[in-house]
Amino acid sequence: MTKIVGDPNYIAVVGPVNSGVAKAQIPISNAAGLLQCSPSNTNTALTVGDAAKALRTKPNNYIRVVTNDAIQGPAAAAYIITVLKKTSVYIIDDTETFGKGIADSFEAEFKKRGGTVVKHDAAPKTTQDYVSIMTAAKALNPQSIYFGGVTASGGARIALAAAQVGLDVPFVGPDGINDGSGDTKDSFLNLANKVAKNAYSTLAGPGTFEGKDKFDADYKKEYGIDATGYAGQGYACTQVVLDALARAAKTNPKDSAALREAVRVAGTDTTYEYTLDVGKVKFDANGDTSQLIVSIYSFDPAAAKGKGDWKYETQVDAAQK
Amino acid sequence: MTAPIAASTITGTAASVAGEPMLVLEEVNTYYGQIHALQGVDLSVAEGEIVTLIGANGAGKTTTLKTISGLLHPRHGTVRFEGTDVSRTPAHLLVRRGIGHAPEGRRIFSRMSVLENLMMGAFTRETPTIPPDLERVMTLFPRLRERSHQLGGTLSGGEQQMLAIGRALMSHPRLLLLDEPSLGLSPILVQQIFAIIREINSQGTTVLLVEQNALQALSIAHRAYVLQTGRVVLAGPAKDVMSNETVRKAYLGED
Amino acid sequence: MTAIASPAAQPNPLSRGIRMTVIAVVAVVAYMLILWVLLFGLGGRTVANAFPEALQQTVNALSIGAIYALIALGYTMVYGIIELINFAHGDIFMLGAFLATVFIAGITGNNDAVTNIPLLIVLLLGALVFTMPIIGLLNVGIERAVYRPLRHAPRLAPLITAVGVSFILQNVALTIAGSGDRKSPQIFPLDWTIPIGGAQVSILSIFIFVLAMLLMLALQAFVSRTRLGRAMRATAQDQEASALMGVDANQTISLTFLIGGVLAAAAGLVWGLRFGFVRFDLGFNSGLKAFTAAVLGGIGNITGAVIGGFIIGFIENGAASLGYSRWSEFLVFVILTLVLLFKPTGILGQLTGDRA
Structure with a gap:
């Protein structure tokens, strides 16, 4: 993560999978203002309460598409x-x-x-x-x-x-x-x-959603393995990042640092409603999804x-x- | 030590039977790491003899026995046993060739019974040949028979010494190395032990005896070597060595 | 205890065996009764319900204890003979568990519960005959290749090397089998039980205990009655003196590693049968506990290792029975510390004559 935040070419991260890893990564990505979207972190203390606050020194950069x-x-x-x-x-x-x-x-x-x-x-x-x-x-x-x-x-x-x-x-x-x-x-x-x-x-997410059969079939075709667990959520995170990037681009950031910040702001916007594969979703100030x-x-x-x-x-x- | 008899002048007397003596050490140099413990020892033991090795503490007596039995190997020089160079042969193989060693400090297996200790002595023997040997040792040392089921560690010093000698005899050695068998024993026991050594010898076992109790040792030995700081300084028939002026002064406690 | 040093108490091996058996039976029954009382006293069971449960748990304790005891023997024997704490021994056990798994899975194709008794016996014997020599010889090979060259090095060198060997074995397993649990076919039918006192006692538990006891009795007989066994004890007590008896120390040390490996392999087989999984790091924890068992019993002492293994089994089982599983490791090490504090030689350390 330290390597990623140091490279201005990275504008957002999809991941991590594991809550324990997230706990270690958030302080680093947060200090760098890098948007992180996790498809599978469910630990409550990553987003809610004093433990979550202690991970962050700057405005929130972490959202997740699964509930906690x-x-x-x-x-x-x-x-x-x-x-x-x-x-x-x-x-x-x-x-x-x-x-x-x-x-x-x-x-x-x-x-x-x-x-x-x-x-x-x-x-x-x-x-x-x-x-x-x-x-x-x-x-x-x-x-x-x-x-x-x-x-x-x-x-x-x-x-x-x-x-x-x-x-x-x-x-x-x-x-x-x-x-x-x-x-x-x-x-x-x-x-x-x-x-x-x-x-x-x-x-911790919808087990079925519109177009899931097609998603599973495409996934199998692309990667040769079955879409298991949070595969749909992984795609949802990618959609979130692309969506945020598109909105950030409209603000015409002057350099890569400004772009990264614009993506973070767009990504964590609590008023914006995303339309993802798993459904319509908003993120709250903590970064938790509205989809419970x-x-x-x-x-x-x-x-x-x-x-x-x-x-x-x-x-x-x-x-x- | 003004006029030691040159060892070389006497070695000739050792050759009793045709050909070479049973055990021959030539120019043996043994080291403990950097310490040069044996500095060119020449020594021989003929079959049927009792030969004793006397000398002060640190003279190299125990080192000589360990070099013979294969616990140590000489850096230079050779040890020949019954005509074969055994300088590099490890101890556990030399037992099979007929060298028995009752080491310094007895070294009995204290957490084994007397009987088990004796059975360890017979480790290299075929099982059917063991009972007569056991009988022989028990006859030599009646105390061992009484205590045969007792743990070695619970024996008295004298009993442990008997066990150590008995155990060495169980391998049916043709050459028996005894290291300080009288150490720490009461005078009566010392007499007993020496009597037994003579008996063992009379039954046909050659004995190389290391002793600090030089007088006793010389009294039963046929020949003797005097070691000083890793060298043989005197050799000859036990009677001659006993009468040697310097030996009397240095080892027999006479002025 | 002082009686052991006096001539009068000289162990007639048979009477000593009977005495030990009586003590063991009394200890096991006492454990069961205490557990019974604790279960209805602390665990909220009724008096009647708690009895079969206590019985069942006692059988569980004997079965895990037997596994620890088998592993602990390898630690204690190697320590006894070359004063090396062979940290890799737990991993030898792990490889034994893997090899038995591979053998059984290879034949049965991952099917559980073989109910055809002759076939089951053939499979179990086959797994033992296949696994024990391979793991035993592997252990011998490790000694020859790695520990023997360091025999006369400062004591820290072989110790650190043993830790290194442990890592190597773990990584070999990790590379071949991966990091997750691997399924081990539970061919011994788990629903075979005998009703005793209201409890359903699993025959697998009895099998594990009996197999371990047979192996340990065979070891005891070997060490105390045979020429090579005596040589092993002699080498453990005084390597130089036993060389003077004609004992080849290298051969004896190899034999010790062979026996340790063979017993660990048997432990590995029954582990898979009972718990249904193997994993590359299995040896770390099991090894640590078995090592603790060896120290608890008096390292270097064969009987001590067996007693220590069962004690660890009982401690763990007691904690699990009363719902304090998370404290079981803590408890094991507290007891170890206490024993070492008040009796540094362990329970049987250097008091008996059967060190090897």
Whole structure:
């Protein structure tokens, strides 16, 4: 990032993918006034509150087209209670910023909706023996499990251990386990395999939008791989940057530094409504999207030539409570 | 040390049987790093002999034994055992050739039982040949039989010495190197140990004995070498060495 | 404990074995009962519900403890014989887990749960027969190529080198297998259970424990009863004196690395069966815990490593049972620190005669 901000040819950045990376990048890009649009950062503290303010020394330069974990976690809670009709949950997070954050917001919403949290445990990604943890979980008789974390920090291992001890209840996780089909290397579905039959995941954006089929087909044609996870959001960010660039160009900036600043101003304009692939979107002063949609996915074992894939179920729109 | 007898004038007497003596050291120079510990040692031991190596602390007695048994290798010079140059042969192979070494400080395996220590001594032997040897050692050292299941580390000093000698005998050596077997023992035990050494020798084992207790050593040895700062300064039949004026003054505590 | 030094308490190996077994059984039962009490005292379970859970958790603890114990043996034996903390040993275990995974996946094509018992036995034995020699010889090769030239170097040199070897092995795995979890086929059917006291005790757990115990008893018999085993103990105690007995120290050291590798490979196989995944950095944490187990038991002491492995297994399991998984590593190291503070030689350090 330091290299990018030092090169005046860069006028905006699409990315990063990971919230942890964003936390490190924002102070640098912010000081340089470089517009950053993330397709997948969902950590709440990147945009809201004192932690977010501490990352910034200058006017905001960071926007994201996905909603944040304060919306994503509660959406899962709403889905478990209202659609799956499960009233108790065992929560386990990976102790990391994203995992713990989303598990906490999930827990608050689950309780608010009258559900019972039998236990909120935490196991760092270095944990060896998940079987013992799941044995304890099973003894508490939860009707569902919520995992706060990503595949690499234990998602699939926990699902495997839960199956091993016979804890056969819906296993719900955030976008961190919605990381491709059973055919994708390292993905939750690839590892959890058959035990994923009762798994659900969320994405912090619309799971379907107008023209998604065409988008998926074009994506496959262009890159040779399936459009997974936040591929549509990646495109949306590109649209945002191009749109901002077009509007910035109209102000006739005199040099590249002025152009960069003009792009930042245009990009973060809270009054402008973008028309993106994922829908009509505005960004607030924090850089968060006005689209408060979280999609819910279930496991479809027949998809991806029998290797299984996530299947879009429904979406929860927090804007229409 | 005004008039040491030149070693070369005496070595001829060592050749008892036809051909070369059992063990021959020629111009052996051994180093510990930069320290020149043996500075051209010539020495020989004929089959059936008890030869003793006497000298002050640091004279190179232990180094000589270690060089013979292969724990150390000479930088120059040769060690020949039964006609073969073994200067570069590692210790664990020399045992198989027939050199047994009861090292300085006994070095028994303290966390093994007496029996296990003896079995270690027989490491190079075929299993069926072990029981008679075990019997022989137990007969030589009845104390070891009594304590055969006790850990080596729990034995008294004298018992440990017996174990060290017994263990070396278990390899069925033709040449037995003994390093300070009387060290730290009570006078009665010292007598016992020397009696046993003589018995071992009479049963056909050649013995090279390093001792600070020179009088005792000379009394049972056939021949003797006197080492001083890494050199042989005197050699000859034990009786002659014992009667040598300088030896009496320096090592036998006479004025 | 002082009795060990007196002639009267000379270990008749059999009676000592019985005594150890009794102590072990008492300790395991005590753990289960304490866990039972804690579960309904702190964990909010009912008295009746807590019992099967405590039983189940005890079986879990024995099974993870057995894995740690198998790895810990490699640390303790190598330390015993050349006083090297072989930091790469955890990665040897990791490679064992990978190799077993490759073997099983290669034959079964990633299918879980082989319910045909003869086929399952053949597969498991095949995986052991395939993995153990390869990993054992790899460990021997590493010693010969890397540690042996440094045998007489200052002690820091081989130690740092071991850390380097650890990184190399991890990077080899990373390059070949990638950075994510790799699926390991769980061919041992996970739904095979025996109902005991209201709990469904998984047969896989019992299999892991029994396999580990068999290997450890075989090791114990080898070390205490055979000529080469004796030579190993002798070399550990006094390398020069054992050379004078005719023992080739290099050969004995190679043998030690071979055995360490073989046991780590077995641990790797059962790891995959139980947890269903392998990853390139698996050896780091497992290795750290197994090393802790070895130190806890008294490094250099075989029985100590086994006891240490199970203690770590029980600590981890206790934390997980009561919902404090995030503290399990912290607890392990607190206990290690306390033991080292009050008994620097570890639980069995230098008290018994079976160091190797």
